[in-house]
Amino acid sequence: MERLFSRGEAPPSSGATGPVPSPDDVIWQTVLNGSPAPAVPGGRREARMPATLTVPATAPTMLRSRRRQRANAEALGEHRPVPIAPAEPIEAVQPTRRSEPTPSAAPTPPVAPTPPTLPTPTAVPAAPAALVDPTSAVGPTPVVDPTPVVVPPSPSLQEQTPAPAATPPATTDNDGALAVLEAFAAMSRPNAPVHLAAASAPPPAAPIEPAAPDAVEPPLPDPEPDPEPEPQPEPEAQTPQERAMALAARLGLAYVDLTEFAVDPTVVSLIPDQMCRRHIVLPISRVGDRLMVVVSDPANVVVLDDVAAVVRMPIVPAVAEPEAILAAIDRHHRMDSEMEELASAFEGGADDDVWVQDVGDAAAADEGPIIRFVNVLISQAIIDRASDIHIEPGRDELRVRYRIDGVLATVQRVPRSMIPGVISRLKVMAELDIGERRKPQDGRISVVHSGRTVDLRVATLPTVWGEKVVARVLDSPVASLNLSDLGMLERNMGVFQASFSKPYGMILVTGPTGSGKSTTLYTTLATISKPTVNVITVEDPVEYRMPGINQVQVNSKAGLTFAAALRSILRSDPDVILIGEIRDEETAKIAIESSLTGHLVLSTLHTNDAPSSVTRLIEMGVEPFLVGSALDSVVAQRLARRLCGKCKAESVATATELAILGVPLDPRAGPPRVYRAVGCSQCSKTGYRGRIALHEVMAVDDEIERLAVANAPTAQIAAHAEAQGMMRLRMDGWSKALLGHTTIDEILRVTV
Numbered sequence: 001m002e003r004l005f006s007r008g009e010a011p012p013s014s015g016a017t018g019p020v021p022s023p024d025d026v027i028w029q030t031v032l033n034g035s036p037a038p039a040v041p042g043g044r045r046e047a048r049m050p051a052t053l054t055v056p057a058t059a060p061t062m063l064r065s066r067r068r069q070r071a072n073a074e075a076l077g078e079h080r081p082v083p084i085a086p087a088e089p090i091e092a093v094q095p096t097r098r099s100e101p102t103p104s105a106a107p108t109p110p111v112a113p114t115p116p117t118l119p120t121p122t123a124v125p126a127a128p129a130a131l132v133d134p135t136s137a138v139g140p141t142p143v144v145d146p147t148p149v150v151v152p153p154s155p156s157l158q159e160q161t162p163a164p165a166a167t168p169p170a171t172t173d174n175d176g177a178l179a180v181l182e183a184f185a186a187m188s189r190p191n192a193p194v195h196l197a198a199a200s201a202p203p204p205a206a207p208i209e210p211a212a213p214d215a216v217e218p219p220l221p222d223p224e225p226d227p228e229p230e231p232q233p234e235p236e237a238q239t240p241q242e243r244a245m246a247l248a249a250r251l252g253l254a255y256v257d258l259t260e261f262a263v264d265p266t267v268v269s270l271i272p273d274q275m276c277r278r279h280i281v282l283p284i285s286r287v288g289d290r291l292m293v294v295v296s297d298p299a300n301v302v303v304l305d306d307v308a309a310v311v312r313m314p315i316v317p318a319v320a321e322p323e324a325i326l327a328a329i330d331r332h333h334r335m336d337s338e339m340e341e342l343a344s345a346f347e348g349g350a351d352d353d354v355w356v357q358d359v360g361d362a363a364a365a366d367e368g369p370i371i372r373f374v375n376v377l378i379s380q381a382i383i384d385r386a387s388d389i390h391i392e393p394g395r396d397e398l399r400v401r402y403r404i405d406g407v408l409a410t411v412q413r414v415p416r417s418m419i420p421g422v423i424s425r426l427k428v429m430a431e432l433d434i435g436e437r438r439k440p441q442d443g444r445i446s447v448v449h450s451g452r453t454v455d456l457r458v459a460t461l462p463t464v465w466g467e468k469v470v471a472r473v474l475d476s477p478v479a480s481l482n483l484s485d486l487g488m489l490e491r492n493m494g495v496f497q498a499s500f501s502k503p504y505g506m507i508l509v510t511g512p513t514g515s516g517k518s519t520t521l522y523t524t525l526a527t528i529s530k531p532t533v534n535v536i537t538v539e540d541p542v543e544y545r546m547p548g549i550n551q552v553q554v555n556s557k558a559g560l561t562f563a564a565a566l567r568s569i570l571r572s573d574p575d576v577i578l579i580g581e582i583r584d585e586e587t588a589k590i591a592i593e594s595s596l597t598g599h600l601v602l603s604t605l606h607t608n609d610a611p612s613s614v615t616r617l618i619e620m621g622v623e624p625f626l627v628g629s630a631l632d633s634v635v636a637q638r639l640a641r642r643l644c645g646k647c648k649a650e651s652v653a654t655a656t657e658l659a660i661l662g663v664p665l666d667p668r669a670g671p672p673r674v675y676r677a678v679g680c681s682q683c684s685k686t687g688y689r690g691r692i693a694l695h696e697v698m699a700v701d702d703e704i705e706r707l708a709v710a711n712a713p714t715a716q717i718a719a720h721a722e723a724q725g726m727m728r729l730r731m732d733g734w735s736k737a738l739l740g741h742t743t744i745d746e747i748l749r750v751t752v
Contacts, residue, residue: 240321247298248319256284256294258324259646259682263332267291270311273333279303280325282332283311290314296322330383331681370421373414374429378456378471380411382449385690387473387514389456391426393419393466405641405691406514406750423460423467430458438462442541445471457541474543481523489735491725492697495633499699500524500602503575505632506595508582510607516639516693517604518543521578524602525549534573538565539580554580562587570594579603585621592622595630608752609729610634610698611718614708628705636696638729640736640746641688647680648687648740657744661734675740692741694733694751698726 241257248255267283270291276282280296281303291313295303298317308315377400381389386402398419400412414422427434430443445456457472488496499507507524509517522544529535529548540554540562550572552565562579563586569577570590581604582588595601607613613634617627652671658664665671677687698704698721707717722728727735733747 240323244296244319244321251298251319253298254318256318256320258282258284258294258320258328259680263328263681265332268332271307272310273329275306275310276329276333277326279306280322281307282325282328284318287316290316292316292318294318294320294325294328296320296325327682331684370418370425373418374422374425377412378445378447379449381471381473382454382475384411385475389469389471389473391422391469391471393423393463393468395465398422403514405686405688406639407641419466423469426458426469426471427460430456432458432460437467444541455543455545457543472543481519481526483523483527486520486523486695487693487736487741488695488697489727489732491727492635492695492732495697495699496635499633500528500600502600502632504595504598504600506591506601506603506630507632508603508605508613508634510605510610510613510634510636511638512606514639515637516691517637518580520635520637520693521602521604522546525576525578528576528600533575535576535578536569536572536574537578537580538562538569539578563590566590566594570597570599574599576600576602581605582617582620588617588620588622592617592626592630595632596626601630607636609714609718610636610696610726611714611721614700614704614717615714618708618711624709624711628700628708631700633700634698636698636729638694638733638750639691640694640733640742640750642690642692643675643677643740643742644680644683644687644689646682647678648675649678650674651676653744660748661730661744663734672738674737674744677743677745688746692736694729694736694747696727696729696732699724 245255261284263282264285267286270283271281271293281293283291283293285292291311293307293315295317296319297303298319304315304317377389377391381402384402384404386404387406388403390399390401390403390408392399392401394416396416398414398416399410400414401408401410403409424434426445427441427443429445430441432441432443440462441460443458445458447454447456455474457474459470459472461468461470483493483497486493496507499505509520511517525535525537525546529546531548534550535548536550536552538552538554542551542553545551552560552569554560554562554565562581562583566577566579566587567590577591577594577599579587579591579601582591591601591603605613605616607616611634613636614627614631617631618624651674653663653674654671655665658671663672679685679687683689701724703720704717707720718726730747730751733742733751734744736742737744737747
């Protein structure tokens with residue numbers, strides 16, 4: 001079939017100068033014009049139609065398309081064969097050739113055909129006919145070998161042409177063209193049947209790309225050698241100290257550990273405090289005629305230029321972490337000097353009568369320094385982590401003390417002339433009556449320091465030399481504390497958690513003032529407070545303000561006492577009730593009755609240890625059988641100073657210390673190893689930084705309830721509690737001393 005659609009040219013011996021029509025051109029031209037096929041000039045053998053031909057129904061459309069393409073090609077001066085894509089595969093049978101005629105045989109002239117009668121499709125015989133090679137010569141009586149040879153279609157056609165449909169042939173609009181083809185086939189081979197193939201829908205004619213030769217697989221490329229492993233990047237620094245050290249190494253600068261470096265106090269004041277905090281820089285030493293300054297960002301040349309302009313000398317930058325620089329600024333840029341400067345302004349009038357109030361212009365002129373002095377006083381207390389500020393008037397001076405880590409320390413002494421102005425300023429800030437000096441007053445101050453709000457609980461107390469003011473600094477974010485922050489041992493934590501997990505009962509926290517009772521209760525509230533739980537507190541005063549909790553402030557002037565508030569709270573459908581302190585019999589009875597009626601009651605009590613709380617409630621007037629039934633657990637606690645983790649030193653406990661603590665010495669194990677306080681710049685040379693709680697947790701069982709009903713003494717109750725696993729305060733402190741949290745000296749200081 002490829003030869004049937006190929007294009008031929010005249011042989012070289014014919015002398016033709018132009019292209020000669022090929023046999024297939026002659027045949028198709030005859031079909032289109034309706035005339036018999038003439039002999040092919042140029043000595044070629046006469047082309048004839050095959051004996052049997054399967055004609056597709058889309059042939060006319062294909063012919064017209066090919067004719068237009070041929071005309072376009074001739075108009076452009078070239079004549080190329082136009083491939084035709086058959087709609088369906090053509091299966092033909094090629095007969096074997098018996099003999100070749102001699103070249104001298106004369107061609108037989110064509111005979112005009114007579115249009116025969118078209119056979120119906122039903123008359124098509126089943127036997128296939130032979131297909132004569134169109135290039136063979138036509139003799140008067142051609143002999144054809146009846147043995148059929150099946151020629152498979154081209155592989156390219158197999159891939160591109162779909163299989164013929166199994167549906168019967170349908171009548172199309174190309175019946176006239178099919179009749180012409182059938183007539184031409186009958187004329188060429190009168191005795192051969194003609195097979196007609198009709199398509200259901202004529203597909204558009206599209207050229208078939210010439211079959212590509214068998215693709216040769218390219219040779220496999222040589223395997224690439226394994227790439228060299230890339231160098232692993234250095235792990236990123238995780239802590240601020242590691243990041244600062246990496247930055248110093250990258251820039252070729254020195255790294256300074258400010259917790260170990262001895263800062264020269266004479267050069268600290270060369271840069272103002274505000275500038276040090278704004279740029280996070282601090283001068284630490286003098287090197288010849290140059291000044292060494294630690295910075296957090298040594299690549300910021302603007303900061304370095306500003307510092308050099310202020311100190312008026314060349315600077316040598318060093319690197320330190322920002323947190324360490326700010327902590328060093330707090331330690332060395334204290335506000336003591338500023339307070340001394342403000343106090344010196346009043347020394348000129350020290351000889352005047354201090355008991356006479358000046359109402360003239362001089363008092364108004366001194367108002368500015370007084371306000372500044374009070375602000376500096378509060379800011380320095382927050383920086384130093386003070387828990388209380390004590391402003392105590394004396395005969396000749398005003399003493400200011402901070403309680404840091406449970407120990408009072410004097411920070412400032414100012415002239416007596418400042419007492420009226422400082423006390424009045426604090427009372428105005430706390431919204432107290434500045435005209436009332438004979439009665440104690442309580443108030444509250446809210447200030448903003450370093451972007452956070454800090455509350456101060458203010459209390460005034462008249463003394464012989466004036467009003468003493470104590471401000472409790474409430475800076476701890478209690479709402480964010482967890483139970484693990486309380487520092488309880490495993491046994492104590494288990495008993496305490498079992499108590500507040502119950503839906504009702506009473507839990508008491510005992511201890512002196514400043515022992516951390518409120519912190520323990522608020523941490524417990526933060527754990528059990530949920531949107532499904534109604535929590536109401538009544539306090540005097542409200543120390544920590546927590547979201548999601550209804551807090552009531554006691555107001556004795558308005559008649560809102562603890563007892564009156566508790567009566568109203570019980571009508572507000574509470575689930576958990578927090579009572580700031582049980583002070584009298586009425587409050588104790590209401591609290592006991594509330595715990596017996598399905599409420600969880602948390603409160604504080606002032607006793608020395610946990611077993612004493614049972615006898616204390618009985619002494620207040622509560623029935624003994626109610627105490628044992630309502631009370632679930634009692635927690636007694638103290639606060640001891642925590643060892644500085646930077647400078648603590650390991651040591652051994654002496655026999656005297658073990659004897660005082662009541663700890664037996666094991667001769668086989670030797671003296672136990674403990675830690676001692678040393679002191680460094682990180683802890684202000686004290687050896688301690690922060691505080692840790694010592695706990696004594698007593699669970700109230702049936703035996704303690706029986707002892708309470710029998711009015712048993714405290715010692716008997718304590719003995720039973722110890723037999724059940726309760727650890728006394730001193731033994732709890734000893735356990736934490738072995739863990740390295742505190743020292744034996746601190747245990748002996750806060751426990752008996």
